[in-house]
Amino acid sequence: MSYEDTPIVCRDCGTTFIFTAGEQEFYAQKGFMHAPVRCPTCRRARKQSRRNDQQRTNTGQNKPDRSSEPHP
Numbered sequence: 001m002s003y004e005d006t007p008i009v010c011r012d013c014g015t016t017f018i019f020t021a022g023e024q025e026f027y028a029q030k031g032f033m034h035a036p037v038r039c040p041t042c043r044r045a046r047k048q049s050r051r052n053d054q055q056r057t058n059t060g061q062n063k064p065d066r067s068s069e070p071h072p
């Protein structure tokens, strides 16, 4: 099976980026069935924002305050 460079319009910013033959081969090896819908810049931005969301969620948890426990 051969691959060709394919131009794709980014779903987020509308920029046309090239899904290269090499990337298509890489995707196929990873088992991804679909071409990316976002340009590399937006993909990276989304990955970053997702990480920030996780951090916010973790710090939002209420942990019991051990320092307030009475000493025996």
Ligand SMILES: [Zn+2]
Binding pocket: 010, 011, 012, 013, 014, 015, 038, 039, 040, 041, 042, 043
């Ligand atoms: Zn984009």
